[in-house]
Amino acid sequence: MQTELLLAEADALLARGRAHNAERLLAPFVGREPENVGAWHLITRARLELADRAGALAAAQAAWHLDPYGAESLFWLSHARSRLGDHAEAIAAAAAACREDPGNPRLHNRLAEAQLAAGLPTDAAEGLRCVVDMAGYDPDLLVTYGQALFAIGRPLSAREALGKALAIDFGHAGARAALRAFDKSMSTAVDAASLALAADEFAESLRIHPGQPVRRRPGAARAALRHFSRVALIWFLAVFTLAGILETFEVMTVPTSLYFALLCAVGAAGCISAAAGPPR
Incomplete structure (x- = not known):
């Protein structure tokens, strides 16, 4: 259960664009449990986000050696090979993944990406x-x-x-x-x-x-910016609402300048969140 929670946390960190935190969380874990294929997949993904091509390939190869016929292991091996410009190996790994799971569009997409690269x-x-x-x-x-x-x-x-x-x-x-x-x-x-x-x-x-x-992909940075701006927006709205409640019940007098500052902060956070784009 602890292993599943840790991997789920790493996956959530990656989804929020926090690849560095995910890699730091997973590195000691695979040191203790080097046979965990799923953890190696996540480390590969994190290192690709961090533009650590050699590290990503090392992690992908570790997963592949443990699971040489696994479509997911072949997917990440292909991805890491493409980033290094090892195109023949990248295409071969992606094609092998498609043979293992021919109905999976994600694997065919990886093969096409490898061919374009x-x-x-x-x-x-x-x-x-x-x-x-x-x-x-x-x-x-x-x-x-x-x-x-x-x-x-x-x-x-x-x-x-x-x-x-x-x-x-x-x-x-x-x-x-x-x-x-x-x-x-x-x-x-x-x-x-x-x-x-x-x-x-x-x-x-x-x-x-x-x-x-x-070239670092902008998607991870946008995801992190979107996440933090939305968290800030929620907090600013909560403080604004609390201030209104306290003044309504005459618990305290809230300065007009504070309302104005909170409105500006809410507007800024909302604009940043909108500019960062909708979640994927």
Whole structure:
């Protein structure tokens, strides 16, 4: 029971964008219980969020050695390999995961991501074409499919895929980021030749080259900012309400300046929370 609680806490920390805290929580645990595959998965996830590529690969390999045919272990091994630019290994691990659990769209999405990172958008688009027909309810899958379609010069189909993703999850950060990238790429496309060039440049932007510096994903930072701003908003509203109650029952006199400061704080917290985006 304690193990389950600890892993659940680590998972919650990761969901709130606190990868560093999750990694610190899990590191001594896997030292005591190195056979726990789930803990190694979570450490891999945390280290990927922290851009610790070598550490993520070490954790993913530890899970894979314990569970060489597990789809989840192969998923994280593929993810870590992609970040390092080891594309053949990343694609092989993702393909093996798909064979182990062929009905799981998340695994097919990982395979397509690995192919895009390797500069193989045609393979990614072709591989996802049938999967999307069967699992069109998965917005992450639709976003990756849209990216692959745009990278092979099919912008209208790409936008259609992203539109479906947003219809499922209106606040999907990946879909909105992809749309912004599409708009930026299309701003220079005026004919067939420039469209092909824009598609090639977009495809190149998805590639990961060995030794390439890691660009930290904004999603974790936004999640943490969203979480703290909403906690602050709740506290400010609670204090504002308490002040009103105390003054109503003549327990104390609350200065007008305090009400004004609390209103400003509530407004600021609300604006920050809205800017950070809806939860995923």
